[in-house]
Amino acid sequence: MPLPKVKIDVIREKCYLCGSCVAVCPKEAIIIENDEWMFFQEKCISCKFCVLACPVGALNAIPLEEE
Amino acid sequence: MxxxxxxxxxxxxxxxxxxxxxxxxxxxxxxxxxxxxxxxxxxxxxxxxxxxxxxxxxxxxxxxxxEIYGAAIYSPNGHKLELRYNRVxxxxxxxxxxxxxxxxxxxxxxxxxxxxxxxxxxxxxxxxxxxxxxxxxxxxxxxxxxxxxxxxxxxxxxxxxxxxxxxxPPHELDSAYEYEMILEGFEFDPDMIHLYFGNEVAPRGYVWIFPKDDDRANVGIGINGDNPNTAKYYLEKWLKENNIKGSKILEVNVGGVPVGxxxxxxxxxxxxxxxxxxxxxxxxxxxxxxxxxxxxxxxxxxxxxxxxxxxxxxxxxxxxxxxxxxxxxxxxVLEIRKISEKLSDDELDAAVQALSGADAEKLAAGDYRQVFKTLIKHPKILLKPKMLKLLREAL
Known part of the structure; x- marks a missing residue:
């Protein structure tokens, strides 16, 4: 069964760019480049590992259907 | 180029x-x-x-x-295991x-x-x-x-x-959060590093105090990366429970540690x-x-x-x-960690009471055979059937 589709949002003010989300993403759907946090929806498999791993709770998974 | x-x-x-x-x-x-x-x-x-x-x-x-002269390990109930050297x-x-x-x-x-x-x-x-x-x-x-x-x-x-x-995967990552801060109204020996263990304190990890001065230290925490709560949540909780005011924070550090x-x-x-x-x-x-x-x-x-x-x-x-x-x-070391992360607070208490400083040092270096052999005969550990089983299986 596929996981319910989500989009990952960052609360930029909370994020330290520590890269924990990048490390746990199985699909390289999150990268940090030039001090910028970037999310690529087309690569995301909605596992939400990034949300779990974030040390500060800066990431949220937003259900796509409810958008 | x-x-x-x-x-x-x-x-x-x-x-x-x-x-x-x-x-x-x-x-x-x-x-x-x-x-x-x-x-x-x-x-x-x-x-x-x-x-x-x-x-x-x-x-x-x-x-x-x-300069640091050793480490002190604290169990959930406050039992202390000290490893102190007479040299740096x-x-x-x-x-x-x-x-x-x-x-x-x-x-x-x-x-x-x-x-x-x-x-x-x-x-x-x-x-x-x-x-x-x-x-x-x-x-x-x-x-x-x-x-x-x-x-x-x-x-x-x-x-x-x-x-x-x-x-x-997130369970192979430790999620970490740390303040460099002035610690007021909290007793600690600034010549030692201090590690606080417990399933409520820091699931799978520990809270650390690494002194930079006699009143200034890195105070941080690492927890399992798949924990639904954040590392920050657990550190704030520990500071509050120990009546440490977070009113003199000099630096905030955040990171993930690969431990799997x-x-x-x-x-x-x-x-x-x-x-x-x-x-x-x-x-x-x-x-x-x-x-x-x-x-x-x-x-x-x-x-x-x-x-x-x-x-x-x-x-x-x-x-x-x-x-x-x-x-x-x-x-x-990873094998030992996989055992220690399964221990209840009671079992962690027993371990800290049963281990010597030298034992703890051996464990951190991955040298567990002799330590486990001694542990399984220790009266405190004999009362903990689940822990005994885990230790025996590893031998």
Missing amino acids: RYDVVVVGAGIAGPILARNLAKQGFDVLMIDKKAEIGSPKRCAEGLGIGNFKKYDIPLDKRFINR SGVILERKIFDKMLAYYAGKAGAEVMAKTEATGLIRSDGKIKGIKARHEGEPLEIHADIIVAADGVESRVARWAGINSFL GFLKELTKENVVVVGDAARQVNPMHGGGMAEAMEAATIASKWISRALEEGDLSLLENYTTEWWANDGERLMK
Whole structure:
């Protein structure tokens, strides 16, 4: 069964760019480049590992259907 | 731009490796995405004293905050296990100076160093990896090199670009949060590091106090990365329960620590992975500086041989040698960690009461056989059937 589709949002003010989300993403759907946090929806498999791993709770998974 | 070796990342492994190779006359470039090498840090900054001599690093007072004489471990019920030496056993560094000085030593040895230069991809042609694409202040660079070193930390992208599967599931990551702060109204011996264990305190990990002054310390926490609560939540909770006011916070540090195992293949073609990027971290305490130095030492030896003999297949010896030594030791540490993370608070209390300081030191080094054999006969442990079973299974 596929996981319910989500989009990952960052609360930029909370994020330290520590890269924990990048490390746990199985699909390289999150990268940090030039001090910028970037999310690529087309690569995301909605596992939400990034949300779990974030040390500060800066990431949220937003259900796509409810958008 | 053309070099024998390009090193991506100037943390711990990168500069040691760059220095070793530059000393032997190889053309080395080390790049780091940060504008200021060393900052921001993601570290509790404790390093064993023996590493300075072992890896030929000067004991420069500019990056040493404080000398440390041992460690104190606290169980959930407050039982204390102390490991105190009558000589300096380690130091609390100032990483933002230490890393920069390591890069300085690499530069002095002949390596080129470029801060604020971020790797953006690999240069590939004829099915081979020819170097690194990078950007400096928005300007694209093409850095050609015979060998590419991925020393780009827990979030390593270089290893993944090369096709090395360095994906780290959240349960193999420790999520960490730390304040450098003034500790007021809280008693601690500033000559020791202090580690607080407990399933409510820090699931799978611990809270640490690493003193930089008699009242100033790195106070941090590591917890399992798949925990529904955040590391910050647990640290704030611990501070509150211990009546520590967080009103003098000098720095906030955040990071992920790879604690679930190590890269099987440390090289691929002409790409060599070291340090956090290769998951070379002690999975018991989450420290990775000594491990990064060791990996960099072995890797630089084989890179040098590969370049001298023009035979890239020699790089594979880095994987073999690392796994036969530090790899084997750290796998044992990981086994112990996998046992300790299953223990209830009651069992942790019993363990802290039953262990001697020397036992704890052995465990942190992966040397568990004798310690476990003693433990399973200890009256405190005999009362804990689940723990007894876990220990027996490991023997």
